[in-house]
Amino acid sequence: MERVIFPIILLAILLFASAVEGAKPKGSAADYFPLRVGDSWKYRSTTGESEYSLKVLNEEKQADGSIRYQVEMLSGVQIQSWFSKPAGWVLLHWQRYPEHEGLEAKYEPPKQYLQNPLVAGTKWEWKGKDHTQMEFVEKNRVVGFETVTVPAGKFRAMKMVTEVSGGAIMKKTYWYAEGVGLVKSMTEGGQLKYGFELVDYSFKKKPAK
Numbered sequence: 393m394e395r396v397i398f399p400i401i402l403l404a405i406l407l408f409a410s411a412v413e414g415a416k417p418k419g420s421a422a423d424y425f426p427l428r429v430g431d432s433w434k435y436r437s438t439t440g441e442s443e444y445s446l447k448v449l450n451e452e453k454q455a456d457g458s459i460r461y462q463v464e465m466l467s468g469v470q471i472q473s474w475f476s477k478p479a480g481w482v483l484l485h486w487q488r489y490p491e492h493e494g495l496e497a498k499y500e501p502p503k504q505y506l507q508n509p510l511v512a513g514t515k516w517e518w519k520g521k522d523h524t525q526m527e528f529v530e531k532n533r534v535v536g537f538e539t540v541t542v543p544a545g546k547f548r549a550m551k552m553v554t555e556v557s558g559g560a561i562m563k564k565t566y567w568y569a570e571g572v573g574l575v576k577s578m579t580e581g582g583q584l585k586y587g588f589e590l591v592d593y594s595f596k597k598k599p600a601k
Contacts, residue, residue: 431594474486
């Protein structure tokens with residue numbers, strides 16, 4: 393009798409585990425570009441001479457059921473961007489400068505702004521025009537994980553390199569942390585070299601008491 397009961401118990405355990413796995417909420421994949429209304433980030437240049445902030449202002453459901461997220465960037469000037477997050481990507485649809493009438497860029501088809509989640513070894517390319525109507529080509533590649541320390545803390549971040557050609561030849565390097573977003577960036581081109589680091593963000597976990 394014991395020989396019969398044991399396989400039945402084992403089968404029951406396996407079925408239960410399978411049911412639990414199937415009950416896990418969908419959309420639990422790593423998110424390197426979180427967009428929740430009210431979340432904000434603050435960045436400062438590595439030289440300490442300038443800073444900028446990002447804030448998710450709004451989300452709007454579209455006719456096709458997708459969600460568009462409005463993100464405001466403040467850096468001396470105001471820039472508003474609209475993103476969506478279909479499976480595997482963050483897409484940029486539109487950017488405008490409210491303080492400068494008519495200064496905007498609409499991306500049709502949408503610009504593949506970021507692979508999400510980021511996977512080491514993957515590559516993608518984008519060709520199009522920015523708000524100045526200048527043609528650009530961006531070649532993106534995901535390098536892999538690195539440990540990055542910035543004023544906001546220490547992060548295990550995925551490194552991504554973007555090579556830009558067109559009006560200017562530049563190399564941009566980004567570090568994105570899962571659940572946090574961009575934590576560090578570096579831009580190099582000719583004699584130009586500057587970077588920004590995450591100083592603070594509004595949704596970080598409070599330390600345990």
